[in-house]
Amino acid sequence: MLLEGRHTRTIWVEEEGRSIGILDQTKLPFRIERLKLETAAEVAHAISSMQVRGAPLIGAAGAHGLALALAVDPSDAALASAYDLLVRSRPTAINLKWALDRVAARVRPLPPARRAEAALADAKAICDEDVAINEGIGRHGVALIAEIAAKKKPGERVNVLTHCNAGWLATVDRGTATSPIYAAQEQGQPIHVFVDETRPRNQGAYLTAFELGEQGVSHTLISDNSGGHLMQHGLIDLVIVGTDRVTARGDVANKIGTYLKALAAKDNDVPFYVALPSPTIDFTVDDGVREIPIEERAGEEVTHVSGVGPDGEVTKVRITPERTKAANHAFDVTPARLVTGLITERGIAPATPEGLRALFPDRAA
Amino acid sequence: MLLEGRHTRTIWVEEEGRSIGILDQTKLPFRIERLKLETAAEVAHAISSMQVRGAPLIGAAGAHGLALALAVDPSDAALASAYDLLVRSRPTAINLKWALDRVAARVRPLPPARRAEAALADAKAICDEDVAINEGIGRHGVALIAEIAAKKKPGERVNVLTHCNAGWLATVDRGTATSPIYAAQEQGQPIHVFVDETRPRNQGAYLTAFELGEQGVSHTLISDNSGGHLMQHGLIDLVIVGTDRVTARGDVANKIGTYLKALAAKDNDVPFYVALPSPTIDFTVDDGVREIPIEERAGEEVTHVSGVGPDGEVTKVRITPERTKAANHAFDVTPARLVTGLITERGIAPATPEGLRALFPDRAA
Numbered sequence: 209m210l211l212e213g214r215h216t217r218t219i220w221v222e223e224e225g226r227s228i229g230i231l232d233q234t235k236l237p238f239r240i241e242r243l244k245l246e247t248a249a250e251v252a253h254a255i256s257s258m259q260v261r262g263a264p265l266i267g268a269a270g271a272h273g274l275a276l277a278l279a280v281d282p283s284d285a286a287l288a289s290a291y292d293l294l295v296r297s298r299p300t301a302i303n304l305k306w307a308l309d310r311v312a313a314r315v316r317p318l319p320p321a322r323r324a325e326a327a328l329a330d331a332k333a334i335c336d337e338d339v340a341i342n343e344g345i346g347r348h349g350v351a352l353i354a355e356i357a358a359k360k361k362p363g364e365r366v367n368v369l370t371h372c373n374a375g376w377l378a379t380v381d382r383g384t385a386t387s388p389i390y391a392a393q394e395q396g397q398p399i400h401v402f403v404d405e406t407r408p409r410n411q412g413a414y415l416t417a418f419e420l421g422e423q424g425v426s427h428t429l430i431s432d433n434s435g436g437h438l439m440q441h442g443l444i445d446l447v448i449v450g451t452d453r454v455t456a457r458g459d460v461a462n463k464i465g466t467y468l469k470a471l472a473a474k475d476n477d478v479p480f481y482v483a484l485p486s487p488t489i490d491f492t493v494d495d496g497v498r499e500i501p502i503e504e505r506a507g508e509e510v511t512h513v514s515g516v517g518p519d520g521e522v523t524k525v526r527i528t529p530e531r532t533k534a535a536n537h538a539f540d541v542t543p544a545r546l547v548t549g550l551i552t553e554r555g556i557a558p559a560t561p562e563g564l565r566a567l568f569p570d571r572a573a
Numbered sequence: 574m575l576l577e578g579r580h581t582r583t584i585w586v587e588e589e590g591r592s593i594g595i596l597d598q599t600k601l602p603f604r605i606e607r608l609k610l611e612t613a614a615e616v617a618h619a620i621s622s623m624q625v626r627g628a629p630l631i632g633a634a635g636a637h638g639l640a641l642a643l644a645v646d647p648s649d650a651a652l653a654s655a656y657d658l659l660v661r662s663r664p665t666a667i668n669l670k671w672a673l674d675r676v677a678a679r680v681r682p683l684p685p686a687r688r689a690e691a692a693l694a695d696a697k698a699i700c701d702e703d704v705a706i707n708e709g710i711g712r713h714g715v716a717l718i719a720e721i722a723a724k725k726k727p728g729e730r731v732n733v734l735t736h737c738n739a740g741w742l743a744t745v746d747r748g749t750a751t752s753p754i755y756a757a758q759e760q761g762q763p764i765h766v767f768v769d770e771t772r773p774r775n776q777g778a779y780l781t782a783f784e785l786g787e788q789g790v791s792h793t794l795i796s797d798n799s800g801g802h803l804m805q806h807g808l809i810d811l812v813i814v815g816t817d818r819v820t821a822r823g824d825v826a827n828k829i830g831t832y833l834k835a836l837a838a839k840d841n842d843v844p845f846y847v848a849l850p851s852p853t854i855d856f857t858v859d860d861g862v863r864e865i866p867i868e869e870r871a872g873e874e875v876t877h878v879s880g881v882g883p884d885g886e887v888t889k890v891r892i893t894p895e896r897t898k899a900a901n902h903a904f905d906v907t908p909a910r911l912v913t914g915l916i917t918e919r920g921i922a923p924a925t926p927e928g929l930r931a932l933f934p935d936r937a938a
Contacts, residue, residue, distance in 0.1 A: 237894040402900075405875065407772060407796040410892055413876075417897045429899040431772040431875055432797050433830025437905035440832070440862050465798025467805070471836040497805050510770065510796055511778075513878045515890025525880025525888055527775055529602040532782045534794040535767075540802035 237418035248277035248290040252297035262378025267307035271331035282320035342382040344553030349388025365398035372463035373415040374450020384483040401427040436472035458544030458559025459496025470546035496541035507534035574741040602783035613642035613655040617662040627743025632672035636696035647685035707747040709918030714753025730763035737828035738780035739815020749848040766792040801837035823909030823924025824861025835911035861906035872899035
């Protein structure tokens with residue numbers, strides 16, 4: 209997508225076989241800083257410190273990290289050690305392990321002299337495949353937007369609500385929940401996005417507002433409390449969110465607060481869609497509310513907020529009395545009954561066991 | 574309630590006939606500052622600058638403002654001029670106009686020499702009546718808490734979720750939504766309060782967390798996004814919120830985001846109660862979603878957040894890209910079908926036209 213007016217992926221090859229480039233996402237939206245990473249250790253640090261974030265982007269970064277390691281030392285020992293370093297940089301990121309396993313399996317049978325080149329080629333392929341998946345999501349999702357537009361007056365905008373950042377910045381390009389939005393923009397469909405600020409980590413205010421602004425998509429930031437009111441008054445046509453995990457029956461784990469928006473959508477007959485690359489579907493889990501463990505993070509993410517102060521410096525302020533304790537559940541689970549459909553690269557599946565099995569007969573048990 | 578360990582109302586007579594005292598609520602929770610107000614103009618400024626806030630407290634402050642004016646000059650002209658000054662300090666506060674009308678009607682027939690004393694007596698009565706109403710709400714509401722406790726193991730805490738600040742700080746004492754909580758605490762009932770931070774103005778993080786902390790009530794701050802997840806996992810027994818206006822059929826206007834919590838409560842069979850002094854019921858309005866106009870406030874309340882910085886100073890930070898625009902709807906309406914009951918000083922009414930008429934036959938049309 210566009211960054212400062214130029215097409216930019218979130219990860220790129222800086223010098224073939226020697227370095228990659230990333231955006232330091234911990235500095236967004238206050239500073240646009242590009243980082244050059246030259247070693248697997250630097251990539252591991254970028255992942256663990258959340259300079260890169262979002263499952264697809266973390267996977268792509270990990271693959272490039274292995275390639276950088278093999279360019280210096282293509283031995284079995286170096287491969288094993290870089291793999292360990294990288295996989296430990298975010299132990300819960302299933303996509304990271306998947307990407308590392310894929311690259312490692314690809315290069316291990318090769319003579320050491322050919323490993324670096326093959327690893328780099330595979331890392332690039334992983335990036336390109338992510339973009340292709342997201343383009344697929346965009347193609348299927350934009351049809352929903354077109355359907356809604358067809359019922360409106362010509363030129364009237366379609367209003368989409370999204371939560372958190374399932375955007376360009378969480379992927380290599382285009383994003384998942386944002387991909388249909390960017391596709392609509394490219395097709396000249398008037399579209400407007402209401403962006404939940406997404407407390408406590410403010411990914412909507414920090415990241416989604418930033419990338420929509422860079423891309424020139426019309427948008428309005430709202431407090432997470434506002435979505436229900438907007439839907440009651442007909443101001444939202446469609447909700448599209450991303451997800452961290454979808455179960456075999458279509459329950460959706462996503463950033464905390466997603467469930468509340470799904471309830472409001474149901475109560476106001478607003479379609480509620482979830483956009484995802486199909487590997488996000490976990491066919492081994494059924495009841496998301498009971499079976500998916502929800503990460504509890506530090507209370508300080510609730511009691512403290514970072515932003516730019518009057519002096520232009522990024523500052524962290526405490527918004528509570530000194531001794532106030534906070535709980536910080538990072539995700540919630542939206543039951544399948546509240547989900548209108550799942551937008552994948554293969555098409556749109558109903559959020560039902562049958563719907564998912566029909567679209568993914570090769571993966572369902 | 575307790576402030577720094579001593580029982581304190583939010584408004585008090587400092588020197589009989591000469592000054593009143595208030596807490597400067599714009600400084601909370603970061604600084605506890607008491608202000609002495611000596612003139613109607615100072616009271617009007619305290620109201621318009623939100624140093625005092627909350628409908629009942631604003632009404633009480635207005636009444637005291639009139640009394641202060643009459644102590645200096647009890648003429649008809651002075652009365653009219655102080656009334657005008659005060660009523661314009663918050664034109665939308667129906668309670669302010671009610672209190673000013675009451676005091677003015679009381680003193681106008683009296684000879685000027687007796688007006689100041691009578692106005693002060695009436696202002697004190699308005700304060701005491703507010704406390705009595707809130708004690709009534711507490712008495713009826715604590716019975717609900719006791720019912721829930723009776724179904725638990727002895728000593729197990731009852732978990733209440735609240736949104737915004739309908740607490741001591743919005744009233745003269747005890748609060749509305751908090752009154753049953755304080756009553757439970759006094760009865761030795763183990764109770765825990767989950768406090769929604771209540772973006773964008775953070776009244777939960779700033780005020781409710783503060784007053785529960787001062788009073789020694791166990792509580793946890795949560796992001797507004799969290800309530801649905803907590804209810805799915807059985808961590809909330811009861812929701813109690815306040816309200817700005819209840820319609821004749823029981824629709825409830827309250828701080829933005831209340832509706833989302835009511836939806837989650839319904840979806841998880843958690844009782845959802847609204848606490849209110851009965852003058853909050855507006856029998857002239859029926860359909861709250863269609864008929865109650867919702868105030869839109871400055872977007873800057875969403876894009877900027879105030880807190881204490883690392884240097885201990887209160888600082889305002891911007892949490893968005895520089896050009897991000899925000900919408901800021903201040904209230905929403907929760908349809909009566911989602912409300913389990915309305916806790917008033919007279920008793921608990923079902924949120925139905927019949928329920929409200931039965932409890933308030935003297936007021937319903």
